[in-house]
Amino acid sequence: MSPFDPTAHALSVNRRTFLTQSAYGLGGIAYALLRSKLSAASAASATPPAGWNGALREAHLPVRAKRIIFLCMAGGPSQLETFDWKPKLKALDGQPFPASFTAGQQLAQLQNMVLKARGPIASFSKRGQAGIEVSDLFPHIGSVADNLCVVRSMQTEQINHDTAHAFMNTGSIIKGRPSIGSWLLYGLGAETQDLPGFIVLTSQGKTGQQPISARQWSSGVLPSRFQGIQFQARGDAVHYVGNPEGVCQSTQRQVIDEVRRMNGLLAAGTHDPEIATRIAQYELAFKMQTSVPDLTDFKNEPQSMLDLYGVKEPGDGSYASNCLLARRLAERGVRMIQLYHRAWDHHDNLEGGMKSGAQDVDQATAALITDLKQRGMLDDTLILWGGEFGRTPMGQGTGRDHHILGFSVFMAGGGVKAGTVYGATDELGYRAVENPVNVHDLHATMLALMGVDHRRLSTKFQGLDVRLTGIAGEVVKGLMA
């Protein structure tokens, strides 16, 4: 098969070798990049490139998707009120939950409690030509059902929010593992240098909120340039992207020009390749100062577009506004866009919470799919909608507890089999019994859709090949078109 690939090897050498060990630049790679660009331009004064084009020279697999939008329903929405219709559970409502299902399993707050079945609080309808059963709480998502690939057999290993998010994002709960967006950026680079290649947006609902940590979009042991950049709802969208008070764009430009001159003079007398990189980073920074405000300015979005998404106030930090922003980011070549909507932890008041959460996300999620489709971008944009885990078919007061043995997510676009349902849980929705998909499998599949063999995207850390999927993960062919 493939002969020894020195490039891949060079890139998989110890990250410190790659980063700091070469004194003559950001590792031999960056130096080579610089040299090649310089010789191409054949001008010694050419600004060295500071961008990153990805560690993988070429795709391992056919590229079905170029970017991912992960709509993370933080808190863990109930599969039983979204995509997994369980009439038998409804019939059993209020009755003791059969112990044959639950014996010996780890629960969260229901540990050591009497377990009773709780019937779904929502009705379901068959939607689209495919007739996918979707909860009536999500009429808009139902209306795009033929674009969806619903997975009803998800399983995860972590039952508490913090660690479950870590597992969903990094495939591990050990600190320092890179997030999936960081892996993509590291492996593939981004199609833009004017914006960060991995962007995170957050919004929150009225109930069921749980905290989320910046660790979830950390690049871990990968260099920090690959970390997710969180856009802020208020103030500068990106930290420090706005000029100081009293400094306008043109004066700022003068400062940057003068910094470049000073750094240039330094470079003339000192051999330190970091100077050239620094000069280039200031250029990128200035570009970002221009492109971020342009990006977050929705002026040129017509009212019909705002209405499609249900945006009340552009840039108000709502999920709807973030969905529209996600589309704008996708258009600009950002590799990974992750939205967190913190609203789904319904230990109590499941009914109110689900209705309110659905109200927050239903229309905008469907609008994003519709909008990307009409722009011809759905084909190469992979959308993933889902939480860090699901919820118990057993009731917890007026709510449901965390659940990891069976829950639902859906994917759309970028090479997935549209209009299908994959896998199934048992009759009470307790455990995935048909085609279970664990988080590593999901990751392997997502990478495969992006053209990456999950076994071949790795970095050395502490002597090990660290990978998103660890030593596990199977590509789920049944999810791919």
Next chain:
Amino acid sequence: MMALFRSTFFIFGCLVLFGAAARMTAAPEKISFNRDIRPIMSDTCFHCHGFDAKTREAGMRLDLRAEALKLTKTEALPIVPGKPDDSEIISRIFDDSDPMPPIDAHKPLTAEQKELFRRWVAEGAVYEPHWAYAPLLQPSVPMQKRGDVNPIDAFVRARLAEKKIKPSPEAEKFRLFRRAALDLTGLPPTPEEMAMFLYDHSPDAYEKQVERLLASPRHGERMAVWWLDIARFTDTVGFHGDQNQRIFPYRDYVIRAFNTNKRFDQFTIEQLAGDLLPNPTIEQRVATGYNRLNMMTREGGAQPKEYLAKYGAERVRSVAAAWFGSTFGCAECHDHKFDPIKTRDFYELQSFFADVKQYGVYGDYDYSRNPDLKGFNNDFPFPPEIEVESPYLVARHARAQDEITAHVNAMRQHAQTPAAAARMATWLDDMRSYLGRVPSGWEPLRANKAELRKGDKVITERPVTVETDGTVCGGQPLANREFYRITFQPDGGRITALRLDVMLEPPADPMEWKWPPSNVMLIPSVQCAEGEVRKLDVVYADATVKAPRFVNGAELHGVTAGWRLPEPTKRDTITGVWLLSKPVTLAAGESLVVIISGETLPKFRMSTSRLGARDPLDVASAATLAALTAPQRSPSQQALLADTWLMSTADDTAAFARYHKLVAKLNDTCRGKAWSMITEAMEPIAVRVLPRGNWQDESGPVVLPATPSFLPSRQESTPEKRLTRLDLARWIVSPENPITARAVTNRLWALYFGTALSAAVDDLGSQGELPSHPELLDWLASEFRRSGWDMRHLIRLIVTSATYRQSSSLRPELRDIDPSNRLLASQNPRRLEAEFVRDNALSISGLLDLRDIGGPSAKPYQPSDYYVALQFPERDYLASDADAQWRRGVYSHWQRAFLHPMLANFDAPSRDECAAARNVSNTPQQALTLLNDPSFVEAARAFAGRILAADAHDDTARLDLAFHLALSRPPQRTERESLTKFLVAQREIYRADYPSAEKLLRIGLAPVVGGDLVEAAAWTQLARVLLNTQEVITRY
């Protein structure tokens, strides 16, 4: 285009990385197993033919020579020394049809690597023990031509001489001094210090400066940054709600340890097991905070046992990384593939810490009761902790105390002025007649209306009764949002203080007592006859007995914001007193309305007083009453009288307000005390080998503490004697353990050269890197141990070496021979670590606050709403005021879930776990930070202010000064020309746009400089340019 471009780039990449390697190995040297063979074997063979019996294929084991020479199950001879052609491994690696490693491993060998194997077998297949685990002996220093040299230079030069490379000349004097200052203290030299050094022509001028820098308290702060990464020191617990934890005295301990050059063996023992030493000192107990710095959770739904397993596993990873430079992580689930670390080693090491008292989940939830944490909510701390004296707080306490004394003295003086004395005399007459009527000074109140309400609604079904003595009987506990509204018509009308007496009654069944009780809140107001209500402000309140209240880990003072009642163990009356911000006199027809909430208040009584006091609990105290009524007053009584007068009347409103402001400041110093998490030993919990790391699988054997099996002189517990953390710590620093001295020395080296001798500081195992200078590392490591673990001795050796003192300008002619400058033919430029990037800017600007060493974490400016996704509790980030805004970065608040963006952008780790090395990145985010973060803009304007205020009166002189402050050198002609032009342009811009100048000069808390704003703005812009240059943030 892109594809073409990228392939060019990659071809270049290989040339650069491998060209050099090829050249070096092409020399006709004998193959070294450790240098040439082990790294390849480790990467490509050991996974299937290594230590782990479970994954071993074909029964072939290659990590041990004796095994590799044996016939395998399939009757193959893996290695026949001297006979490559008869060796199975050689025929397989050259077998293109069925190669080893197999194709699907994606780890094919290069032709060069194959050739290396063949030669190694031909030369006899000599194995060497892995360098890091081999016994540590001090190698002899290579002979040098010119007599007495630093041994470091002897080793480095010997290596260079082999390659026929000359070392670089010594760096220019100013550059060398700036380097040493930044490396040893994290701060640049002041122009005065620089001048002193430049004019000192004695032969040991440099050495003298090194001694001065090492002796500076700034040295300990600099070193602490290094160790705090390793110790994973943070201000927050990390998991889920990422609440604050109380631990800063541990940081003080670390700083002090470096400042007093505490020997590293002692430093190790104190942190791991200080509590187990005989009669441990407070300092030794504070040091054990190390064992508590793992991430913790309080998440509802988390299982304590699961999280204890997570904490235990993290501790193994962190201890192994810190003291062994080893990667134990994978052994949690399986025997290490590449190193002889077994799963059992992992759990045996964990077992040493099985006695560390800690809770898996820091709450008392319905699903998992925890009586130790009864009443804990999200604001509570994370015990066990001890309260210790904090020198920082003691100093601030004394300072605040002095301020109060001075203020009170001034007030007393003022009371003696004739006009004031006359007013006081009138008041005194008044009070005397008041006390005639109300001898205790407290007028009991009898409510004329008492209601139980929820919002506007009166709950008539549960009437509130008032007894004749004024006691209000509410009966049942209050439900959510219910409160009492009580109306009084006090006799005479004047009110300075309110008092609430609560009658505690133990519940019949103690189990019925519910924690946490809600806080008793008291809101006083005045209602006029027409019904309109105006609120009365409370300046401070306190109670005789109270349960502690916290806000995100910080204890609140007094009960102003709520009075948390203690658990009623006996029948008792306890008292709270509220001081009004301004005494109030009720007009005719007005009444006092008090709203009281708090679910556990069955019976209470209220009274008011016309007397005030400095402390709420001293209102109408016996001493006060005596001072008021005495016919003759002693000087102290006279003083008390004056105090009481001001506090009762707020005669001087400003002085009264200032007094209370000073009291609040004093309270914040907590009597000079602070809490710190520590290790408290308890009965060890059982530690089992967890199959595949699964905490619910209890099928694995219980293991007892033992030192790692792959290191010499193994210590094991016996059923009779269980080894302790103290045994572990002592073994770590024993002469038998070779790895700790190597790991620490190696890591230390990176501080002074950018790269460690073995570059992968977190993996000295077989997947790591053979040191660039193995003998030098061993020499230094054994010197470290020989000197009695004297860290400063090592540092001194390093920074006074000629190797360290070389110029850092890289040498293009060596780019291909030594692309990573591992031979050290020059110094390496090193970008400052995050904390020092900011310290440096603050120092240059003159803002840096060096008044104190140690103390609580400070909060630099941070973008607002950065913590919006954090909950339990929700929180705001309040930047420190001028008293702590400009402290050094080592004191920055470290929030694991959302590290300060400036720190994160400059590669500071979140310290979730041991971080042995930092990345050094160069990103647009760094540019944005230096350009626009208010800390740096403020530093620029302060820097400008400093230049303009100095004794330098034209642009030339000012530019000189600016360069000396920022870069320790004068500007070059080209720099001067360019910057002068820039300055002129900026002046024009701000002259035309005065409002912008004003805005720019208002950024930050630092006082706004007076004078010509246009000039100040122009120089601020110039200062921004300088602070953004690569030279400022790099130590060359």
